[in-house]
Amino acid sequence: MIKLIKNEWIKIFARKSSYVYLILLVVFLFIGAFAYDKLFHVIGGAMTEVAADGSSTATEEQPSVWNFLNTVVLGITSFVTLFSVIVVSQNISAEFGDGTIKQLLIRPYKRWKILLSKYFAVNLYSLLLLIGLVAFGFIIGSIFFGTGGFHKEIVTGGLFSDAVKTTTEGGQFIQTFIYYLPGLILINTISFMLSTLFKNQALAVGVGIFVLFISSTLSGIFTMLLDRYEWFKYLIFPNLDLTIYTYDDTVNGMTVGFSFTVMVVYYLLFMIITFYSFQKRDIVA
Amino acid sequence: MANSALEVQALSKRIGNKLIVDGVSFQIQKGEIFGLLGPNGAGKTTIIRMIVSLINRTGGKVFIDGTDIDSNFSEAMNKLGAIVENPEFYKYMTGYQNLKHYARMSLSPISQERIDEIVKLVDLENAIHQKVKTYSLGMRQRLGVAQALLHNPSIIILDEPTNGLDPQGIREFRQHLRTLADQGIAVLISSHLLSEIELMCDRYVIIEKGKLIHSASIHEGNDVEQEQLREVIFTVNSSETAIKLLKNLSISNVVKKSEQSIMLMLPYEEIAKINAHLVKNEIAISEITVTRKTLEDRFIEITNQQEEMAVK
Structure with missing residues (x-):
C-alpha cells in the first residue's frame, strides 16, 4: 500500500502544474503581504492624525504575523481548496482519459487498494498545499510585520448573534485552521467521487469547481431559508464550512458538533458511492 | 502435469x-x-x-x-x-x-x-x-x-x-x-x-x-483438405492451345490470364493429371502455381458458413 501511495505521489509531482500551484500560493502571499502592509500604513497614518488631535485615545494598531495569518493567509486558503479540487479531479479522470487506468488495474492489487492509494495521495498533496501556505505565510508575515502578537487579545463574534467572545490572535488562527480541515477533506472527497463517476477530465474538473463555487453561494441562500425549512440544515451546503463557528458558537441554531456530524455522514456516503462504483465498474476506456 | x-x-x-x-x-x-x-x-x-x-x-x-x-x-x-x-x-x-x-x-x-x-x-x-x-x-x-x-x-x-x-x-x-x-x-x-x-x-x-x-x-x-478446389495457374507456351485441349477434357472453367498463362479451379490430385495431359499434347509447361489457401480465405470461408447456418 505504501508503494502504491508512493507511485501516486510521484505521478502528482511529475506534472509541472503541481509545482505551479505551490508557487502561485507563495506569490499570492507576497501580494497579500504588500497590500496588507500598505493598508496599515494608510490606516495607521489616519489614526495618528486623529491621535494628534487629542480627540481619540485609540492605541495605534500594529499588524503582527499572527494578525496577518488570521486575515490574509486564511483568505488565501480558498485557493488551496480550489487547487486541491483541480488536482483531485484530474487525478482519476486523467487515468481514464489517457487509458492508463487499464494498465494500472491489471496489477496484483485489488481495485479498492489502488483507488484508496490515490485518495490518500491527493489528500496528502492538498495538506501539503495548506501546510506550505501556512509555513510560507508565517515566514513572509514575520519578514513584513515581525514576529510576536500570538497572545494579543481580540474580540470576535456578533456575526450571527449578539454574543461576543474574547480570544487571542494565535488561538483564533489555530482554531480556524483546525476547523478548515474537515471542509477541505470533504470537498476533496466530493471531487474525487465526481471524477470517479464521470471519468471525463474536463467534466470532472468543471463540475468540481462548480460545486466549490456554488456551495459558497448556496450556503448563503440556504442560511436565509433555514428559518423557514428546518430540514435544510441536514443538507451538505450549510455545513461545509466549519470556520464560521470560530466567530459564533451557534449559527442559525446549528453548532460545530452538529455540522461536523452531518459532514461525517455525507463523507461516509460519498466514500461508499465512490468505492462501490469503482469496484463494480467495467473498464472500457 | x-x-x-x-x-x-x-x-x-x-x-x-x-x-x-x-x-x-x-x-x-x-x-x-x-x-x-x-x-x-x-x-x-x-x-x-x-x-x-x-x-x-x-x-x-x-x-x-x-x-x-x-x-x-x-x-x-x-x-x-x-x-x-x-x-x-x-x-x-x-x-x-x-x-x-x-x-x-x-x-x-x-x-x-x-x-x-x-x-x-x-x-x-x-x-x-x-x-x-x-x-x-x-x-x-x-x-x-x-x-x-x-x-x-x-x-x-x-x-x-x-x-x-x-x-x-x-x-x-x-x-x-x-x-x-x-x-x-x-x-x-x-x-x-x-x-x-x-x-x-x-x-x-x-x-x-x-x-x-x-x-x-x-x-x-x-494442408487444406485435399478435395477442396484450388486456384491453379499454368504458365504455358500457348494459352489458346491449352484452353482448347482442356475443353476437350470438358473442363470449361478455364480463364485465360495472358498469352502465356491460364488459371483454373482444380482439386489437388487433379493437377498432376491435367499436367500430364497437356504435356502429352506438346504443350510446354514452364510453371505451375497452386495458390496456397491463406488463413484469410479460411477465415472468410468459416465465417460465411457460420452465417449461412445462422440464416438456415
Missing part, C-alpha cells in the same frame, strides 16, 4: 439481453503463441478484458498458471502481463519512470538489473530516459512489452499488438515474440489481421459473434 499458462473455461458476458461473449473456453500452453482471431466487434477485446479482470465476468473461470483468478487474485495477476488495446503510458514521465512505476506494483521485488535487462531486450536503451510523449508508436509498443514482461510473467496478453505499426516494426515485433516464446513464456494475441496471426502464432481460435467457432493450429491449417 504442468499447468497451462492460461486456461479459460466457459467465459461469458451479458450486457442487457445481449450475450457479447458466449461460453468461450481455451487453453494456452507455456511457450506457445496463441491467436485470438475474429472480425471487429466479435468480442475479442471483451474476452481479453475479462481475463485481466477489467470487465466483470457474467460466467466462467480464468486460471493463470493454474491459479484461480477469483480465489487468489493477486497471485494470479502477478503471473500475468498485458497490453490492453493501445500501449498507454504516463506521457509526462520518462519511459524509465513508467517502468519503475509498474515495477513497484509487482509483488516480487524487481531489481535495477532486471529493468535494464528488459530495456535492452526491447531495444529502448537510447530513449528510455526521454519522456514518453516523444516516443513513436513503435517505441510505445516496445515499452508496452517491456512493462508486461518486467515481473517475469507466465503469460503476456497483447490486444491488437500490431495496430499502427509499420511493416518493419511488425517484423521486429514478431521476432521479439518468438524469442519470448522460446524462453517458455506463453503469448496471447488478438487480431483481426489474419495474415498476422498466420505469421505469428502456433495455434489460433476464431471468435465470431462472441462464440468460439473454430480452433486449429497453423500447421494443420496449411
Whole structure:
C-alpha cells in the first residue's frame, strides 16, 4: 500500500502544474503581504492624525504575523481548496482519459487498494498545499510585520448573534485552521467521487469547481431559508464550512458538533458511492 | 502435469439481453503463441478484458498458471502481463519512470538489473530516459512489452499488438515474440489481421459473434483438405492451345490470364493429371502455381458458413 501511495505521489509531482500551484500560493502571499502592509500604513497614518488631535485615545494598531495569518493567509486558503479540487479531479479522470487506468488495474492489487492509494495521495498533496501556505505565510508575515502578537487579545463574534467572545490572535488562527480541515477533506472527497463517476477530465474538473463555487453561494441562500425549512440544515451546503463557528458558537441554531456530524455522514456516503462504483465498474476506456 | 499458462473455461458476458461473449473456453500452453482471431466487434477485446479482470465476468473461470483468478487474485495477476488495446503510458514521465512505476506494483521485488535487462531486450536503451510523449508508436509498443514482461510473467496478453505499426516494426515485433516464446513464456494475441496471426502464432481460435467457432493450429491449417478446389495457374507456351485441349477434357472453367498463362479451379490430385495431359499434347509447361489457401480465405470461408447456418 505504501508503494502504491508512493507511485501516486510521484505521478502528482511529475506534472509541472503541481509545482505551479505551490508557487502561485507563495506569490499570492507576497501580494497579500504588500497590500496588507500598505493598508496599515494608510490606516495607521489616519489614526495618528486623529491621535494628534487629542480627540481619540485609540492605541495605534500594529499588524503582527499572527494578525496577518488570521486575515490574509486564511483568505488565501480558498485557493488551496480550489487547487486541491483541480488536482483531485484530474487525478482519476486523467487515468481514464489517457487509458492508463487499464494498465494500472491489471496489477496484483485489488481495485479498492489502488483507488484508496490515490485518495490518500491527493489528500496528502492538498495538506501539503495548506501546510506550505501556512509555513510560507508565517515566514513572509514575520519578514513584513515581525514576529510576536500570538497572545494579543481580540474580540470576535456578533456575526450571527449578539454574543461576543474574547480570544487571542494565535488561538483564533489555530482554531480556524483546525476547523478548515474537515471542509477541505470533504470537498476533496466530493471531487474525487465526481471524477470517479464521470471519468471525463474536463467534466470532472468543471463540475468540481462548480460545486466549490456554488456551495459558497448556496450556503448563503440556504442560511436565509433555514428559518423557514428546518430540514435544510441536514443538507451538505450549510455545513461545509466549519470556520464560521470560530466567530459564533451557534449559527442559525446549528453548532460545530452538529455540522461536523452531518459532514461525517455525507463523507461516509460519498466514500461508499465512490468505492462501490469503482469496484463494480467495467473498464472500457 | 504442468499447468497451462492460461486456461479459460466457459467465459461469458451479458450486457442487457445481449450475450457479447458466449461460453468461450481455451487453453494456452507455456511457450506457445496463441491467436485470438475474429472480425471487429466479435468480442475479442471483451474476452481479453475479462481475463485481466477489467470487465466483470457474467460466467466462467480464468486460471493463470493454474491459479484461480477469483480465489487468489493477486497471485494470479502477478503471473500475468498485458497490453490492453493501445500501449498507454504516463506521457509526462520518462519511459524509465513508467517502468519503475509498474515495477513497484509487482509483488516480487524487481531489481535495477532486471529493468535494464528488459530495456535492452526491447531495444529502448537510447530513449528510455526521454519522456514518453516523444516516443513513436513503435517505441510505445516496445515499452508496452517491456512493462508486461518486467515481473517475469507466465503469460503476456497483447490486444491488437500490431495496430499502427509499420511493416518493419511488425517484423521486429514478431521476432521479439518468438524469442519470448522460446524462453517458455506463453503469448496471447488478438487480431483481426489474419495474415498476422498466420505469421505469428502456433495455434489460433476464431471468435465470431462472441462464440468460439473454430480452433486449429497453423500447421494443420496449411494442408487444406485435399478435395477442396484450388486456384491453379499454368504458365504455358500457348494459352489458346491449352484452353482448347482442356475443353476437350470438358473442363470449361478455364480463364485465360495472358498469352502465356491460364488459371483454373482444380482439386489437388487433379493437377498432376491435367499436367500430364497437356504435356502429352506438346504443350510446354514452364510453371505451375497452386495458390496456397491463406488463413484469410479460411477465415472468410468459416465465417460465411457460420452465417449461412445462422440464416438456415
